[in-house]
Amino acid sequence: MPDPGAARSFWLEEALRHDPGEPCPPLDANVVADVCIVGGGFAGLWTAVRLGEREPGLRIALVEQDIVGGGASGRNGGFFSSSWWDLPALTGLFGEWEGLRYALALADSVAEARAFCATNGIDCWFHLDGAMGVRAGPWQEGISRRSAIDLCARLGYGDRMIALSAAETRDRADSPTFVGGAFIRDAAVVQPARLARGLRRLLLERGVRIYERTRVAGVDRSRPAVVRTDHGAVRADRVVLTHGSWAAGWRDFARSFSVIVDYIVVTEPIPDRLEEIGWTSQMGIADGREWLYYLRPTDDGRIAIGGGADGVVFGGRASGRAVTHDRRVAEVAARGLLRMFPQLEGTRFTHAWGGPIDQTPAFVPFYRTLEPGTIHAGLGYSGHGLSQTYVGGKILASTVLGVDDQWTSLAVNRPETVKAPPEPLRWPAVKVIASALERGDAREDAGKRRGVVNELLGLGPIGLRERYVARRQ
């Protein structure tokens, strides 16, 4: 396995080879826009798409410190998921009707995004073949949990998430570790960097000005606001902040979320071996550990797998070496594949990389307007941003345009409800919990008990969310 951090993600490399796109030079002057978007990930890109569709004459500028897709959006697992597995938590957080309404919006976003890509010539390997949550060991529950399946059924969506026997999971992908699971019909996988770069191309065609390699140093809260960069500024009536994990380094968001780090590794092309294990569709798989593994095939016959362990970042240092160069965490991901599919022993890994995740205590994003009322933030997509940013783009576009509609009325459209602990306490606290979760998973894999300390510490983040949910009920 190559060292992580030596290159960009497999996805971004592949996408840039496929279509490098026209250059978007850095900002080197003072310019004027109606709306300035900070951050060229999915949250910013979808917001720009919706704004342009709803008000075609709007002058939109998008400022990105790296290149579009250089952040989490070009480095993730590519699971474009409906969230039926999380329905109990969503209904707990937002109430039954509102939780279901958000889950439906996320589910609808999958098919809608696929149609959007087809209509606009974005070839991003979009496959709506479903996702399988597996119990890769009798101790696991994870995304195939019974409470989610039962709640889907009770609310009239029993066809979206169905229980699978051990044999049925192994029919879809033959791992000797699978003892059961669930199939989520309306989930997809994509090549995420092709999607980000495809949206970039579309926005340029539609007249959006994109400035790459331009870091925003701050936003003056004047009317109009001034978005300051090293060699120029954008004076804009409205500003949208979608700068992901990096926002944790800004005072306004210092306690909005923790930044954790996931690593992904990709195998060499192994189409024959995929065939041998019977994994012949483009279905994604996730297991039921505390630090779950998620894996999916690629269009060129590889497997990409991430998870199994996480790194933790101090404050908002989302570009630091902990995010890009942690070989230990990347190796945990690689080992996860061979544990799940021992038949793949001897397979080479050709790519490894890490990316930051803006993990809120409630595990859902937040939307907040800053003084003087013209600066809107959409952040905290908590490792599940593909469908959530699609919906987030609609929420942010309506907010910017001052429209009250079915998007702004979604219950998720609200500021943070629980704050993350401040630094310097946060980093050690999250680190201890992350280690306990990982250690507990490793012990259970080895047929041992999780251990009381691991169990108690591991309850930390989930316990916090559940206590919050219980308080609301």
Ligand SMILES: Cc1cc2nc3c(=O)[nH]c(=O)nc-3n(C[C@H](O)[C@H](O)[C@H](O)COP(=O)(O)OP(=O)(O)OC[C@H]3O[C@@H](n4cnc5c(N)ncnc54)[C@H](O)[C@@H]3O)c2cc1C
């Ligand atoms: C390894 C990994 C695996 C994941 N797997 C999945 C998955 O399978 N499915 C899923 O739904 N989600 C997944 N996620 C999460 C998903 O990638 C994110 O939720 C989503 O991409 C968030 O989009 P965003 O636009 O908010 O952030 P980003 O894509 O990070 O975009 C923010 C952008 O802002 C830019 N920026 C930051 N600061 C500044 C500044 N000061 N000036 C200018 N620009 C700035 C950054 O460079 C970045 O490009 C994963 C994440 C990681 C890291």
